[in-house]
Amino acid sequence: MxxxxxxxxxxxxxxxxxxxxxxxxxxxxxxxxxxxxxATITFAxxxxxxxxxxxSLAITPLRRLSPxxxxxxxxxxxxxxxxxxxATLHLLTYVALYAGFDVNAMLADIARRRYITVGxxxxxxxxxxxxxxxxxxxxxxxxxxxxxLHKLVYLAAVCGVIHYWWQVKPGVLTPMTMTLILAVLLAxxxxxxxxxxxxxxxx
Amino acid sequence: xxxxxxxxxxxxxxxxxAEYDRYMxxxxxxxxxxxxxxxxxxxxRLAEVVSPRIAAQAGTKLQTVxxxxxxxxxxxxxxxxxxxxxNFYEFGVEKDQxxxxxxxxxxxxxxxxxxxxxxxxxxxDIDALLKxxxxxxxxxxxxxxxxxxxxxxxxxxxxxxxxxxxDPLPSAKYVQFLSYYDRHVEKxxxxxxISWPYSEGLRMDEAMNPLTLLxxxxxxxxxxxxxxxxxxxxxxxxYGFKSAKSIVALRFxxxxxxxxxxxxxxxxxxxxxxxxxxxxxxxxxxxTERRIGQPFYAQRRTTLMxxxxxxxxxxxxxxxxxxxxx
Numbered sequence: 001m002x003x004x005x006x007x008x009x010x011x012x013x014x015x016x017x018x019x020x021x022x023x024x025x026x027x028x029x030x031x032x033x034x035x036x037x038x039a040t041i042t043f044a045x046x047x048x049x050x051x052x053x054x055x056s057l058a059i060t061p062l063r064r065l066s067p068x069x070x071x072x073x074x075x076x077x078x079x080x081x082x083x084x085x086x087a088t089l090h091l092l093t094y095v096a097l098y099a100g101f102d103v104n105a106m107l108a109d110i111a112r113r114r115y116i117t118v119g120x121x122x123x124x125x126x127x128x129x130x131x132x133x134x135x136x137x138x139x140x141x142x143x144x145x146x147x148x149l150h151k152l153v154y155l156a157a158v159c160g161v162i163h164y165w166w167q168v169k170p171g172v173l174t175p176m177t178m179t180l181i182l183a184v185l186l187a188x189x190x191x192x193x194x195x196x197x198x199x200x201x202x203x
Numbered sequence: 204x205x206x207x208x209x210x211x212x213x214x215x216x217x218x219x220x221a222e223y224d225r226y227m228x229x230x231x232x233x234x235x236x237x238x239x240x241x242x243x244x245x246x247x248r249l250a251e252v253v254s255p256r257i258a259a260q261a262g263t264k265l266q267t268v269x270x271x272x273x274x275x276x277x278x279x280x281x282x283x284x285x286x287x288x289x290n291f292y293e294f295g296v297e298k299d300q301x302x303x304x305x306x307x308x309x310x311x312x313x314x315x316x317x318x319x320x321x322x323x324x325x326x327x328d329i330d331a332l333l334k335x336x337x338x339x340x341x342x343x344x345x346x347x348x349x350x351x352x353x354x355x356x357x358x359x360x361x362x363x364x365x366x367x368x369x370d371p372l373p374s375a376k377y378v379q380f381l382s383y384y385d386r387h388v389e390k391x392x393x394x395x396x397i398s399w400p401y402s403e404g405l406r407m408d409e410a411m412n413p414l415t416l417l418x419x420x421x422x423x424x425x426x427x428x429x430x431x432x433x434x435x436x437x438x439x440x441x442y443g444f445k446s447a448k449s450i451v452a453l454r455f456x457x458x459x460x461x462x463x464x465x466x467x468x469x470x471x472x473x474x475x476x477x478x479x480x481x482x483x484x485x486x487x488x489x490x491t492e493r494r495i496g497q498p499f500y501a502q503r504r505t506t507l508m509x510x511x512x513x514x515x516x517x518x519x520x521x522x523x524x525x526x527x528x529x
Binding site: 028036037097098100105109167169170173174 | 283284287288296297298299351394395396397464467468471485486487488493495496497498499500503
């Protein structure tokens, strides 16, 4: 890929990733966040997190489809870090607007309310991944160990989707699309590995 | 120094009244302008075909009288928010969907069936129901189980007045409300696993409490479809989902009827579902609430026992464990 194309794509990715935040900021400035602004902010940041996590998890299966898609790897870190960024905003929304910075109330919530427990768990799983996202950290850990650590993202994504299901009212099917896409992306990994092994044996 | 007697009406209400009147004038003007335009074009007949029986349409002004049961001292939630932030799952599970999708709800002709433990099953036409009693303006707080709240100027009369016309038998201990359901009109009903029609219910003494409102309008006008046109129930001391919309039948029963959200999640939504800050929803606290229309940084409000209507309704639950009967 040409360097200029790559830069253009990176700029586009940055803009796309900042889009949900931009909409929220614009809404906040214009007092136009809907009838229930707290709910709007919570939902927008949560959805952005799950979407970005899902897209970042699509990169590896897509790359395996064709060697010509190898360049996609250059976008994975960016997407993953933006997912963590929105997860953090989502968490802060809860801390500020729901719990009102009351530590005891938060601890009680985490202990008693399973959707909050699993949501906080998802954020805690993403935290070490974000912390080890620099080139320096990758070198320091070594590729193999870094890779193993970053498999936590699967668990984080699953926790995120469970958080979504446990948050909606019983019987509401809104999280279904996200769940199915994530299921396909997670299933693609062993399937692609199995196909590769079969190809290797045939050769 | 404060000398003299304070005005009878707080200034906040004066502003609101002025806003309300401005709002009403604008609506009237728009309607007049629209009908003038229609007349000028000579397409009245077409208008009649497109939207028959204008008198039944949302936005039509209703003749109302004052009510001593109205809630005072609260700032009304805007008409825009009341009509664009709705839970009406037959028209979609997102809050903005009912306003977009409920246009097809056929509010005329409309009848309400009276069934079950009554002297004689009957059917009432909506226009007869509208004339049964004088329509009252009743401002109520509205507390959703999702921990948000509004203040809504409803129009209607006490359900008890209607129930007296239904001649329930002494064996009738509960009344069930059934909402309209047609999957061809309510194409969004499949966004959840709820088995339709929507069903709600009250104990007879709850239904007979004068606060329980048979509701036909809001802000002095016919109910917009997304708010439960043409007739709904409003039970202001219970979480919003108890106030069933678009009622087609009242069924008098000797035992507690199955109700929609209680069936969906018995641990989350009790049959009584009285607003109660001391009993948490399993997934969130009910101690505080967000008032709709306030900015995100506004202080959350303290939720009141029975949504602030304890004086009128607390005696209904004497001797009951409200933690168990949530």
